[in-house]
Amino acid sequence: MENSTTTQKEEIEVDEDNQSFEELSLDPRLLRALIKKGIEKPTPIQRVAIPLILEGKDVVARAKTGSGKTFAYLLPLLQKLFSDTGSNNRLGPSALVLVPTRELCHQVYSEVNSIIELCRAQLKVAQLTSTMSTIEMKQALSGPADILVSTPACVHTCLKAGALQPKAIQESLSMLVLDEADLLLSYGYEDDLRSLTAHVPRRCQCLLMSATSSADVEKLKKLILHNPYVLTLPEVGGTNDELIPKNVQQFWFGIRSAVLNAELPQNSRLHMLEEFNAGLFDYLIATDISQAGKDQEVSEKKSEGKKSNKRRKPKLDAEFGVVRGIDFKNVHTVINFEMPQSVAGYVHRIGRTGRAFATGASVSLVSPDEMEAFDELKATVAEKASDDTNYIAPFPLLTKNAVESLRYRAEDVFRSVTSFAVRESRAQDLRNEMLNSEKLKSHFEANPRDLDLLKHDKVLSKKEPPAHLRDVPEYLLDPTTQEASKIVKLARAAMGNNRKPGQQGLKRKSRKRDPLKTLSAEGPKQRKRVKRNNQK
Numbered sequence: 122m123e124n125s126t127t128t129q130k131e132e133i134e135v136d137e138d139n140q141s142f143e144e145l146s147l148d149p150r151l152l153r154a155l156i157k158k159g160i161e162k163p164t165p166i167q168r169v170a171i172p173l174i175l176e177g178k179d180v181v182a183r184a185k186t187g188s189g190k191t192f193a194y195l196l197p198l199l200q201k202l203f204s205d206t207g208s209n210n211r212l213g214p215s216a217l218v219l220v221p222t223r224e225l226c227h228q229v230y231s232e233v234n235s236i237i238e239l240c241r242a243q244l245k246v247a248q249l250t251s252t253m254s255t256i257e258m259k260q261a262l263s264g265p266a267d268i269l270v271s272t273p274a275c276v277h278t279c280l281k282a283g284a285l286q287p288k289a290i291q292e293s294l295s296m297l298v299l300d301e302a303d304l305l306l307s308y309g310y311e312d313d314l315r316s317l318t319a320h321v322p323r324r325c326q327c328l329l330m331s332a333t334s335s336a337d338v339e340k341l342k343k344l345i346l347h348n349p350y351v352l353t354l355p356e357v358g359g360t361n362d363e364l365i366p367k368n369v370q371q372f373w374f375g376i377r378s379a380v381l382n383a384e385l386p387q388n389s390r391l392h393m394l395e396e397f398n399a400g401l402f403d404y405l406i407a408t409d410i411s412q413a414g415k416d417q418e419v420s421e422k423k424s425e426g427k428k429s430n431k432r433r434k435p436k437l438d439a440e441f442g443v444v445r446g447i448d449f450k451n452v453h454t455v456i457n458f459e460m461p462q463s464v465a466g467y468v469h470r471i472g473r474t475g476r477a478f479a480t481g482a483s484v485s486l487v488s489p490d491e492m493e494a495f496d497e498l499k500a501t502v503a504e505k506a507s508d509d510t511n512y513i514a515p516f517p518l519l520t521k522n523a524v525e526s527l528r529y530r531a532e533d534v535f536r537s538v539t540s541f542a543v544r545e546s547r548a549q550d551l552r553n554e555m556l557n558s559e560k561l562k563s564h565f566e567a568n569p570r571d572l573d574l575l576k577h578d579k580v581l582s583k584k585e586p587p588a589h590l591r592d593v594p595e596y597l598l599d600p601t602t603q604e605a606s607k608i609v610k611l612a613r614a615a616m617g618n619n620r621k622p623g624q625q626g627l628k629r630k631s632r633k634r635d636p637l638k639t640l641s642a643e644g645p646k647q648r649k650r651v652k653r654n655n656q657k
């Protein structure tokens with residue numbers, strides 16, 4: 122394989138596909154750590170970037186997602202710190218890695234920590250997160266830390282609060298990394314970055330890692346780097362212009378699903394439920410702990426001490442907010458992704474299935490730290506049982522194979538559900554809600570400017586679910602799961618729900634609504650029609 126890499130200064134050819142980490146002159150401690158991590162040979166971006174960074178050059182590395190950019194800067198960064206350590210009485214960190222989100226901050230921090238431990242190196246790494254108090258930030262920085270991983274906003278907060286002195290940065294900082302640089306500006310960190318760069322000394326080596334090139338990356342490059350080497354790498358198996366490498370097979374298959382969010386207005390939630398009951402989608406993903414429930418829990422916990430010798434009031438169940446009084450129709454299975462916080466919550470949740478004479482099932486995913494509460498729940502349920510039936514049984518279909526084949530997809534999905542994505546999604550839902558609200562209609566008629574402002578408000582980046590995650594292709598399912606899914610379909614047919622996908626709600630389907638993207642509370646006329654559909 123031959124990769125050509127363009128740089129601002131010269132053209133570099135990477136033509137040795139089987140070059141080893143040893144040939145990149147990495148420290149033996151790092152080589153041993155990589156072996157322990159099962160990492161055998163460098164990726165193309167690592168082959169080019171590591172020697173340049175070791176030479177002390179400023180580097181802009183653009184390579185696609187998953188191409189190994191983190192080790193491309195982390196390995197040479199650590200190697201340089203191995204030789205620097207103890208050489209002066211630093212006041213601040215030697216290296217600063219800036220990332221756009223808290224999740225990434227934690228990921229990079231853990232990666233650095235794990236290599237340091239494997240190398241048994243005397244280096245201290247610290248992370249700053251927005252949830253820390255000034256005292257905690259000072260503690261994290263004390264020592265001082267050799268490597269600091271943070272978002273630009275947290276560094277700015279530290280500078281403002283005096284937890285980090287500009288002088289300490291000027292005197293100590295020898296490496297600055299902007300990871301996921303293509304996102305840093307779009308996440309609104311420009312001012313934070315500017316306030317930091319004013320203190321970054323000219324001798325500091327700066328690295329900018331990015332998955333795409335954009336005007337933002339160019340802007341950052343000009344703001345921070347000095348005459349850098351610009352590396353632009355094609356993905357393995359693809360050309361520079363291809364978005365997706367050839368070694369990725371892509372599938373899509375629509376799963377009709379909707380998200381029921383406890384923080385949405387009541388009428389939106391009810392509308393969702395009507396659509397679910399009318400058979401517009403097969404899966405409903407719901408939260409049921411309302412903020413009110415959480416607040417109540419916190420206030421109860423706070424006052425627990427005072428009440429210790431009184432009989433505690435029965436705990437108001439946090440799950441009631443969404444499920445009480447709401448009739449879900451034709452629910453075959455309730456999956457407890459997280460365990461409810463009380464027996465009553467459990468009973469109410471799984472009571473969404475098996476309505477009237479219908480049969481149903483519930484599957485609870487119990488993590489080790491929920492096990493104690495789960496045992497109590499099992500005991501309570503068994504106590505109330507009228508016969509010896511084992512009410513909560515181990516789930517026979519959850520074989521190791523079935524789980525393993527889905528693990529990577531699940532992790533992929535989990536990574537994309539960042540708190541930022543959730544926040545944006547909620548804001549988008551609420552905006553749509555206002556735009557479609559019957560109650561606000563007259564207000565908007567009287568105040569067209571308000572409507573105009575709302576319509577032209579910042580377009581939020583509510584992303585489509587990635588195509589490759591839309592469905593589980595058959596080849597990923599083990600035979601037991603495939604068999605089980607056939608049985609579920611047969612059972613549904615036997616229970617009278619033999620609706621074929623797309624058969625029900627054809628009229629509404631033509632509206633091309635994607636419940637994950639829009640959430641409109643519609644007028645009474647529309648609602649009635651849904652109800653009639655439902656009664657058929």
Ligand SMILES: Nc1ncnc2c1ncn2[C@@H]1O[C@H](COP(=O)(O)OP(=O)(O)OP(=O)(O)O)[C@@H](O)[C@H]1O
Nearest residue numbers: 160161162163164185186187188189190191192332
């Ligand atoms: N040389 C290598 N050999 C095998 N696996 C590697 C190698 N380098 C990195 N990895 C692994 O590849 C995965 C992706 O690496 P990394 O997160 O650094 O990619 P990235 O280019 O930063 O992607 P993104 O732009 O999405 O952040 C990680 O799990 C990492 O441990």
